[in-house]
Amino acid sequence: MANLLSIGFSLTEALKFMSETDQQVSQGVGTIIASLKSGHEFSESVRPLIEVQAYHQILIAEKHGQLSEILSELAKFDRLRLKQLKKIKAMLVYPFFLCLILGMLILMIRLYVFPQIQELMPSVDPHHQVSGWSKMLRMIPIPILACLIGSVVYWSRQDAIRQAQLIVKLPFIGKLIRKYIAYYLASNLATLLRNGLSVKEIHATLMEFKSGSLIHLLGEKIHTTLLEGCSLKRLVDRHNFIPTEIVKFMSSGNTIPEMANSMTAYSRLMFDEMIVATDKMIGFIQPAMFIVIGLTIISTYFQLLIPIYNSVKGMY
Template structure:
C-alpha cells in the first residue's frame, strides 16, 4: 500500500474500532469507504479468515517497523491507540511530502528557465558580442579535469552507497544519524518509535528481560531484533545499560534516566509514553521548520544565477562600448 492509502486505512480502522465495530465489521466498512483498496482489504480479510492475527494479515502490505508496532499493540490490547497514532503519523508524513513538492515546484521551474537562458546566452548572444569586437566573457564550460573529478566522485558515491545498503540495519542507522539535516530527524523518529513500543510492552506487565527475549524472536532484519541481540551480548559481558545507550546515537539519553530511577515497569511505561508524544511533536515542528527553509535557499541560488547571467551579458557590452568610443 502507498503512504496515503495506509494512513487512510489505519485512521478509518481506528475510528470504527473505537465506535465498537469488530475487526471483521471494520474491514467490511473499509471496503465500502475505500474502493481503491478493495482488493487489498479483501486479501487482509482472507488472511484473517484463515485464523491469522491482524498484524500478520497486514504484514505483506506494510513496512517491517510498522508491522512490529501493530503486532506489539495487538498483543497488549493497544491496537486502537496505535492505529490512531500510525494513521496520524503517516497522514502528517504525506501532507509534508505534498508540501515539499509544492514548495519545490516554482523554484525548480525558475531554475530550469535560468538554465535555458544560460544556454541561449552562451550559444547565441556571446558569439554575436564577440563578433562586434567585445572581449567575450564566456560562461565557463566543464573541463576534462573537472569531468574526471566528477566521474571519480560519482563512482565513489555509488561504491559507498552499495556498501551502505549491504550493512546490517543497525549499522545503517548509526551511519545515517551522523548525516547533517537528516541525522537529527532520524534520531527523533527512532526516539519516538522506541519509546512508544517499549511503553506498550512494559505496560503489559512484562519484565525487562522478558521484553528482550520477546524482541529476540522477531525476524533478523527488524531493528528491534538487532538491538535486542546487541543488548543481550552487552549485558552478558557485565556492562551497564548506560554504556549501551551511549553507544547508539538514535537511542535517547532519557532511557538512562527512566530505567535508573527505580520505578516500576508501569511507571516507566507511563514516562516512555509521554516522552514519545513529546518527541513526536518536536519531530513534526522540526520538519515543518526545515520545509520553510527550502524556498529561501533555492531563491538565493536563483538570485546568484541571475547575477551571473547579467554579468555575462553586461560585461561584454561594457567592453564593446568602450572599444567603440
C-alpha cells in the same frame, strides 16, 4: 480503522466497512481479509502493504491487545507525513517554475546571444574564454558521483545499527532521524511495558522480529549487555542514536506502569519535536532553492559579460 475499533467494530467488520465505503483502499483491504480467512494474524496480513517499522509496532500491539491504540498512533504519524509532503510540494512550485524559466533563458543565451556576440566581435569567443570554467564545472559531477556510489555501497554493507549510527550524524536531517528513532523505540517499549513485561520478556519479544532489523539487533545487544553484567548505560554510550532518557526510565527503579507512562510521555514529546523539526527543515527549502537560482544567474552573467569585458580591455 482505529476509530472503527474504538467504537466497537470487530476487526473483520471494520475491514469490510472500509472496503465498502472507500474504493481507494478496497483492493488492499480485500487482500487483508483473504489473508485473515486463511488463518494468518492481522500483522502478517498487512505486512506486504506497510513499512517494516509500522509492521513491528502492529505486531507488538496485536500480541498485547493494544491494536486500536497503535493503529490510531500510526494513522496520526501518517497524516503528519502526508501533511509535510504537501507543504514541501507547495513550497517547491514557485522555485521549480523559476528554474524552468532560468533554464530556458540560459539555453536561449547559448543558442542566440553567444553567436550574435561572435558576429559583432569576431575576436571574442565566449566558449573559449570560459573554457577553463567550463572544464572545471564539467569535472565537478565526477567526484560527486563517485562519492555517492561509494557511500551507497558502504551503506548497503552495514547492519541496521551501524546505519542508524551513521544517519544521525548527517547534517540537516540527522537530528530529525534521531528524534524519529527515539519516538519509535519509546513507543514500542511503552506498549510492552503497559502489558507488564519485564526486561527479559521484552528481549524475548524483540527476538521474534525480522532478523537484521534495528529493533531485533537492539534486542540482541540488550541481551549481550545484561549477560556481561553491564548496565544499559554502556549500550547507550556505544550507540549514539539510543536516547539516554529511555535508559533512565528503565533504570529508574519505578514500577512497570510508571515506566510505561514515562515512555508514553516521552514518545509523544519526540513526536511533537519531529513536527517542529520538519517545519524548520521545510522553511529552509525555499531559501536554499533561491540561493541556487541566484548563483546560477550570476554565473550566467559572468559567462556573458567576461568575454565582452576582455575584448574591450584588449582595445586599450
